[in-house]
Amino acid sequence: MDYFGVVASVLAIESFDQSGDAFPRFRVTMRSESNRSAPWVNPEVRVRCDESDDRGEWYKGSTWESNGILPGGEVNEGQVIVGFPRKESADLYPVPTCTNAAIQVIGVDPLDRRRSVVGTYALDPTMVQQAIDAPQA
Numbered sequence: 001m002d003y004f005g006v007v008a009s010v011l012a013i014e015s016f017d018q019s020g021d022a023f024p025r026f027r028v029t030m031r032s033e034s035n036r037s038a039p040w041v042n043p044e045v046r047v048r049c050d051e052s053d054d055r056g057e058w059y060k061g062s063t064w065e066s067n068g069i070l071p072g073g074e075v076n077e078g079q080v081i082v083g084f085p086r087k088e089s090a091d092l093y094p095v096p097t098c099t100n101a102a103i104q105v106i107g108v109d110p111l112d113r114r115r116s117v118v119g120t121y122a123l124d125p126t127m128v129q130q131a132i133d134a135p136q137a
Contacts, residue, residue, distance in 0.1 A: 019059060039071050058082050
């Protein structure tokens with residue numbers, strides 16, 4: 001996936017423990033490489049569900065930072081932990097199910113905030129259910 005001079009790749013996706021406030025989560029292994037001479041930003045990684053337009057959160061313990069600074073000409077590889085989006089009517093709770101679940105990778109131009117979906121990875125319903133059934137961290 002190439003966006004604004006950065007190449008980003010999803011290397012692996014797996015279910016993960018729920019957050020302390022009961023949000024089901026996934027661990028996504030990412031690699032980003034800048035073909036630019038100046039610093040840029042990593043893409044945003046999120047869980048997309050039909051039930052909510054919320055972007056969800058990324059969590060402490062991640063070793064790859066969604067929207068983090070990527071120095072020019074460098075490679076950044078690690079894992080980002082992302083959670084289910086919030087219920088639109090109740091910010092403290094995740095959506096209870098995640099229909100048509102996908103990991104979405106979105107490139108953001110930091111100069112004008114232009115956003116571009118550069119990759120969508122459908123999640124197997126079994127993996128989604130594993131995340132829902134996982135114990136809390």
